[in-house]
Amino acid sequence: MVFVKQAQHPELEEMTLVAVMGAFSDPIRVGLVRVLADGRERGWGELRVPVAKSTLSHHLRVLRDAGITRTRQEGTRCYVKLRRDDLDARFPGLLDVVLDAACGDDVGAHVGVDHAPPHA
Amino acid sequence: MVFVKQAQHPELEEMTLVAVMGAFSDPIRVGLVRVLADGRERGWGELRVPVAKSTLSHHLRVLRDAGITRTRQEGTRCYVKLRRDDLDARFPGLLDVVLDAACGDDVGAHVGVDHAPPHA
DNA sequence: TACCTTGTTCGACATTTCACGAACAACGAA
DNA sequence: TTCGTTGTTCGTGAAATGTCGAACAAGGTA
Helix, strand or coil, rough: CCCCCCCCCCCCHCCCHHHHHCCCCHHHHHHHHHHHHHCCEEEEEHEEEECCCCHHHHHHHHHHCCEEEEEEEEECCEEEEEEEHHHHHHHHCCCHHHHHHHHHHCCCCCEEECCCCCCC | CCCCCCCCCCHHHHHHHHHHHCCCCHHHHHHHHHHHCCCCCCCHEEEECCCCCCHHHHHHHHHHHHHEEEEEEECCCEEEECHHHHHHHHHHCCCHHHHHHHHCCCCCCCCCCCCCCCCC
16 A cells, blocks of 8 residues: 555546545545534544544544545644635535535534644 | 445435545545546446456445435446535535546546446 | 346455554653 | 564465356246
8 A cells, every 4th residue: 555644635627526536435534524514624633533643543534534624733733624716626515415414314413523723 | 534334325414525525535535436427327237447346346335325426226226426415505616626626636537437327 | 937127135355444442653741 | 771562474274256167947949
């Protein structure tokens, strides 16, 4: 397996439909996207997910590699946010459709977020 | 992703976002959906897919179990078509988004169809 | 009846995915 | 420097997925 030290964020043209659909095909990842839907950047520590931290790291990487989220590092902390504009440009309407469906069905409801201010 | 062994055609309420996204996360299945996008019913024999017939059977089953297509049997032949109205009702806009993206990127371009009339 | 066509199911296999804990590296704080 | 926090990577394992060929069942045809 080829591991890039810091996984890359794909450019617009590099995002593929199949990768994005695959990323949305897991309830935990859909839950994460729901949490990020308000556009605010979140510290990973804020995320409340019922899996081990290594597994969370995995899911966040799948989202990042698909181009759905953008990760920023600051010291030892990582922050993540939705690439809403990029997604809307690449696959117009997709994010809204997914969010509507996910909220209606409560997909990924076991994913939450602490509301402590990241930059307090 | 999770595919149930005996599931047939799910009702509207039984369609899940995660299953539909999983079904769209394979280029062959996206290609099949593209072929069916014109709404016409197709005999399986018409479908030109570069995989063994058992593999085609598998992919068509994933699409059917997710609620994306409907299969009808007539004698020894099977016919398949898109459940466009059901999809639009359950996940409004999703199919159009996927078809737009798939056609723009030529996802599943290796999937084709013979245009010989099934009942000639 | 025997044969052919069509699609399903099975067994096998390789690959991928998801999950965990442990070890590690990087950084900030004491 | 030493320690604690944070996220990545590794090793492992279970489960799912994609693929094939072979065997099978159902239905039409000779």
